[in-house]
Amino acid sequence: MTSRTPPVVLSIAGSDSGGGAGIQADLRTFAALCVFGTTAVTAVTAQNTTGVRRVDVLPPEAVTAQVMAVLDDLPVAAVKTGMLADAGTVDAVAGMAAAERLPNLVVDPVMVASSGAVLASDDVVAAYRRRLLHLATVVTPNVAEAAVLADVTGAAAADQTVLARILGERTGATVVVTGGHAGGPRCADVVWHAGEIQVLARPRLATGNTHGSGCTFAAAVTAGLATGAGVLEAVQAAGEFVHAALRSGSSWRLGAGPGPLDHFGWSRPEVGTGPAGTEA
Numbered sequence: 001m002t003s004r005t006p007p008v009v010l011s012i013a014g015s016d017s018g019g020g021a022g023i024q025a026d027l028r029t030f031a032a033l034c035v036f037g038t039t040a041v042t043a044v045t046a047q048n049t050t051g052v053r054r055v056d057v058l059p060p061e062a063v064t065a066q067v068m069a070v071l072d073d074l075p076v077a078a079v080k081t082g083m084l085a086d087a088g089t090v091d092a093v094a095g096m097a098a099a100e101r102l103p104n105l106v107v108d109p110v111m112v113a114s115s116g117a118v119l120a121s122d123d124v125v126a127a128y129r130r131r132l133l134h135l136a137t138v139v140t141p142n143v144a145e146a147a148v149l150a151d152v153t154g155a156a157a158a159d160q161t162v163l164a165r166i167l168g169e170r171t172g173a174t175v176v177v178t179g180g181h182a183g184g185p186r187c188a189d190v191v192w193h194a195g196e197i198q199v200l201a202r203p204r205l206a207t208g209n210t211h212g213s214g215c216t217f218a219a220a221v222t223a224g225l226a227t228g229a230g231v232l233e234a235v236q237a238a239g240e241f242v243h244a245a246l247r248s249g250s251s252w253r254l255g256a257g258p259g260p261l262d263h264f265g266w267s268r269p270e271v272g273t274g275p276a277g278t279e280a
């Protein structure tokens with residue numbers, strides 16, 4: 001009998017007690033895409049779909065210890081960062097990346113939750129700019145995060161192409177400025193890759209259940225890189241995955257606020273064999 005060992009990925013991110021975003025969304029995405037997820041928790045949030053009630057940040061040494069425990073034992077093929085809640089944590093991650101311990105690094109610079117809660121302070125932004133972004137393979141800010149990182153205001157702050165170009169030229173990383181929060185009938189993710197801009201546009205889905213869409217997108221890019229996809233191929237496939245999970249979760253009801261995505265297609269009637277639940 002032959003056995004198949006899955007690629008291993010590592011998420012360095014915060015815990016969302018409500019299960020929709022952060023480490024929990026990452027692990028669900030990894031499982032759905034058949035890669036083995038490991039974790040280093042940076043912060044514990046008391047959070048649900050309506051908001052963030054409390055954040056307890058772990059010391060950078062605790063984050064480093066978790067990462068090293070994983071790296072010393074498991075063949076990690078790609079790494080994702082999510083919520084890095086203080087500058088010391090960004091520095092610690094950047095140090096490991098500079099030492100070439102974090103292959104295929106995807107940086108999702110989480111700064112504000114979709115509920116509006118601020119998840120990163122000014123010194124974290126400065127640390128991302130100075131220490132981390134140029135060490136990433138892919139950076140996946142939404143429009144607001146990209147404007148903060150690029151330090152632009154006015155019309156440019158809403159222009160995904162301008163933002164992607166600024167960040168791409170400054171960092172050399174592939175930059176995907178995601179467009180979930182922009183208006184219009186199409187939802188465009190703008191990609192800067194090796195000096196070229198590409199626009200990946202899909203129909204905008206009418207769904208309130210978007211909690212964790214950014215985490216899911218970045219985790220799916222990470223899974224793609226771990227399975228050997230090229231950067232643009234991984235970005236394209238991640239866009240398709242998050243679109244399907246958003247579409248599938250558009251009608252289920254989990255929580256009073258923006259609900260999570262349906263990573264496994266559980267809510268689609270044609271899946272048939274999904275877990276028991278209540279009719280929406």
Ligand SMILES: Nc1ncnc2c1ncn2[C@@H]1O[C@H](COP(=O)(O)OP(=O)(O)OP(=O)(O)O)[C@@H](O)[C@H]1O
Nearest residue numbers: 114142178179180181187204205211212213214217
């Ligand atoms: N209503 C929607 N319809 C189609 N695609 C969407 C929609 N909302 C988000 N997306 C897609 O989800 C992915 C994440 O984008 P988004 O800009 O929402 O990230 P984010 O703001 O970091 O996420 P979050 O809201 O979880 O913080 C992108 O690929 C984006 O195109």
Ligand SMILES: Cc1ncc(COP(=O)(O)O)c(N)n1
Nearest residue numbers: 014015021022113114211212
């Ligand atoms: C621990 C943690 N990490 C990331 C997010 C961002 O995700 P979203 O904007 O979808 O809430 C979050 N809310 N919580």
